Amino acid sequence: MSVILSSKAQLEQALNPYWKQGARIGFVPTMGALHAGHCSLMHAAKAANEIVVLSIFVNPRQFNDSADFDKYPRTLTADIACAETEGVDFVYLPNYDELFSGHSVASEVPLNGLDVSMEGASRPGHFRGVVEVVYALFDHVNPSTAYFGQKDFQQLAIIRAMVSSLKLSVSIVSCPTLREPDGLAMSSRNLRLSNIERQEALVLYKALSFVRDHWQKLTPEELMNQAKHLIAASTLRLDYLLLVDPNTLLPIANNAQSAVVCVAAYCGAVRLIDNMLLLAD
Ligand code: PAF
Numbered sequence: 459m460s461v462i463l464s465s466k467a468q469l470e471q472a473l474n475p476y477w478k479q480g481a482r483i484g485f486v487p488t489m490g491a492l493h494a495g496h497c498s499l500m501h502a503a504k505a506a507n508e509i510v511v512l513s514i515f516v517n518p519r520q521f522n523d524s525a526d527f528d529k530y531p532r533t534l535t536a537d538i539a540c541a542e543t544e545g546v547d548f549v550y551l552p553n554y555d556e557l558f559s560g561h562s563v564a565s566e567v568p569l570n571g572l573d574v575s576m577e578g579a580s581r582p583g584h585f586r587g588v589v590e591v592v593y594a595l596f597d598h599v600n601p602s603t604a605y606f607g608q609k610d611f612q613q614l615a616i617i618r619a620m621v622s623s624l625k626l627s628v629s630i631v632s633c634p635t636l637r638e639p640d641g642l643a644m645s646s647r648n649l650r651l652s653n654i655e656r657q658e659a660l661v662l663y664k665a666l667s668f669v670r671d672h673w674q675k676l677t678p679e680e681l682m683n684q685a686k687h688l689i690a691a692s693t694l695r696l697d698y699l700l701l702v703d704p705n706t707l708l709p710i711a712n713n714a715q716s717a718v719v720c721v722a723a724y725c726g727a728v729r730l731i732d733n734m735l736l737l738a739d
Pocket of ligand 1 (some may be wrong): 488489517520588
């Protein structure tokens, strides 16, 4: 049985014995609406730690659009059942006031320009909200290791930058994006797609696969143009498709180096993101 903890005091009481023993604590922060991608994070945490804590908190500070926040899927009963199946020891359901009481160093931590492009450009304030909540959650849970999905590639780079700038003692582990059998990246937001939109959303995977399959055969510009063309021919509304350096997230100059191709587009009213890592030969 997973133990549900609904306040910081309950969390502290539950984790105190483990903190005292120096037990390895694996932490999976989420916004709920759990899917197989989250299960893979819990699985990785379970395999490498003595106890696993999962948090569920839909963080208003990382939504630049309040309608998007309101519509974010909330499936708490199913999430708790999923955590139990995965053998999670503690499910933490923090509250806003306890997470965000007082000033936080995360409000000013430098993000080394990693938050400027892509999601940062399209969703002002999003990554500041992410680092604030992740910092607060790390502060509450005090984990040895925290697990994040590579689907949020830019988020992962920014969380690593925050951990490094603030010299936090937590290790960050990234887990590969999980895909549906037809290639669509698993995402909580997929729950909001109609059946038709769900089919149309596949064009993102097709565009990324095009780049992967022609990587080293075409120039970055040709790759991006042709992939954008595929999306333009669909019903999706493209926000960006960029080939960037996996470390700096700056646009790559040529394909002699490794890169990540990142895409964001609206499928109906639902904003979807995806990416693929492209390794140099
Ligand atoms: O990736 C997410 O689900 C969220 O951005 C996170 C890391 C849980 C912070 O709210």
